[in-house]
Amino acid sequence: MSQNEFSEGDLRNTGMALKHDREWDYELERIVEAVHERDAEKVGLQFPEGLKRRGPKVADDLRELLPENVTVMISGQPCYGACDLDTFLMKRTDVFVHFGHSPMKESEKIIYVPLFSNVEVAPIIEESLEELEGEDVGLVTTAQHMNRFEEMRTLLEERGYEVHTRRGDDRLTHEGQVLGCNYASADIDADQVLYVGGGKFHPLGLAMEHPEKKVVIADPVNNVVSVADTEQFMKQRYASVHKAMDAQKWGVIFCTKIGQGRWETAERIVEENENAYLITMDEVTPDRLRNFDMDAFVNTGCPRITTDDGPRFHKPMLTPGEYEIAVGNEPLEDLSFDTFHGTW
């Protein structure tokens, strides 16, 4: 997910975070059990950006429950998804807990605590029905609301809808789940998809990936119904591609985060373009790229950094597909949303 993950539907700005804090399940018992089972002496905790400020409180609660000789460590690395594990801390702790996301890949070493939200979804779904057209509807949500997926489905079915769902691919844990970079669960036989969840980050990606479908947003966190509008995003993408068409020197970014690497893509571009330079990094930020005197960048890492944060960079930044258009290998009509499949 991109660094803008929390810019829309950001819990910190809504007050929702505190209000519902006690209703979130940190699954401390599961962690304590794992510590005892493994005779662990070091426990690592990783939180995504919007939840980091809760880290010390969770550490306090855990320390009360754990033997004195156990050291609890909190990852201070930025984290934007289940693709973004702190592998340094993971390798150096006996129990490593990743909060806020569901597993991208199961591992005995990692305890994933998705932090299910207990916010009610029924009222906002009722309200969203006004935006639906016809009886076929796809249904998707995020890890935080997965615990209520069957409730969502039942509610829609009771209202007479034919609900289409699927599990996307092996990057996704659950049926109906979407990630910022993967909407394979919306590859269903319906012209509209209902997204139930907080913020616009996910439904905007969904609408870009499936431009032929109407994407209705039922946001139970901010208590608002809307329809995803990708116009601004698409304009930005076309503008970036056009700007990059004159580029001579290309920086090709290979992201070193465990779940964000597309090596074959990066290597192929560099092999085919003698004016392309391979640059490796974990956090892809405007500051870090400003050091490189390139005309444009192609980011083979997280597509949401490219699409959502792109305008913050000093030079155009494209997805691999957009790069092929900019250098003339593909026609402009082929511009599409960059998605990420598989794990590691």
Next chain:
Amino acid sequence: MSQNEFSEGDLRNTGMALKHDREWDYELERIVEAVHERDAEKVGLQFPEGLKRRGPKVADDLRELLPENVTVMISGQPCYGACDLDTFLMKRTDVFVHFGHSPMKESEKIIYVPLFSNVEVAPIIEESLEELEGEDVGLVTTAQHMNRFEEMRTLLEERGYEVHTRRGDDRLTHEGQVLGCNYASADIDADQVLYVGGGKFHPLGLAMEHPEKKVVIADPVNNVVSVADTEQFMKQRYASVHKAMDAQKWGVIFCTKIGQGRWETAERIVEENENAYLITMDEVTPDRLRNFDMDAFVNTGCPRITTDDGPRFHKPMLTPGEYEIAVGNEPLEDLSFDTFHGTW
């Protein structure tokens, strides 16, 4: 070294970088030889911040000299010293070249290219003699000017000075060499030390570590002689310690960079203070720490981030020694500069 390494004597701002570019030795033959010897297919290049923009040109030159099947990769990670190796890239390349620093620890895997400067040192040393008092003088410099160390010594001896030099400890490669975090080479029997090199970053650290000595700066890059003045720095340190005296919640930073970790120090603080939280990260930046609701931080990583960048953080940040003063374990008079010893 801190993120301010290039704020004083920054080559980018002086025009020196371009002027002397061709006089710097990138030692490409040595790299090409290693590639052939190891039948390497992947070559990784790492440059410190002030040299990163030269990366693509060095890659160009190398690609002309190397077989077609060799992939050259440039590290996009921030880099502030020989303590700060891109271990991800190092592990995934057959030849890994670190530019701009001398070895902190020898390794068969790594080629260190210190980038010796060919700027003349004699004229500025002549000029600096006016600031020297008495005949005993210590002599120190940085990796970039190490190639002229004997010339510096001879020049001083010819002028009648007794030149005191030593190799610091095993963190330092050469006799007379200083690092931003280590001035053991100035532990010599003289009341004054002549620092020959660019910028004020190193001599300021030297003067803080050895407050009883006069530190004369002969800067051949910016062509200026001055005397290190630590007053502003010391005021800031006292102010930070005072502010942190009321702190309840302490964030204890363990830096995960290969040469910046002081695990025992971090662990001891957390064990002794139940209101201390261990936070692990590589880049220690204001943005990353803003996510944590602490009253103060103690940074067991690079001391120069604490002393030079400290005021940029939202809460006081102290060195381990300053922490002991702030929590009342040591008297205020014991405030001293934090230095870093050993390797990894």
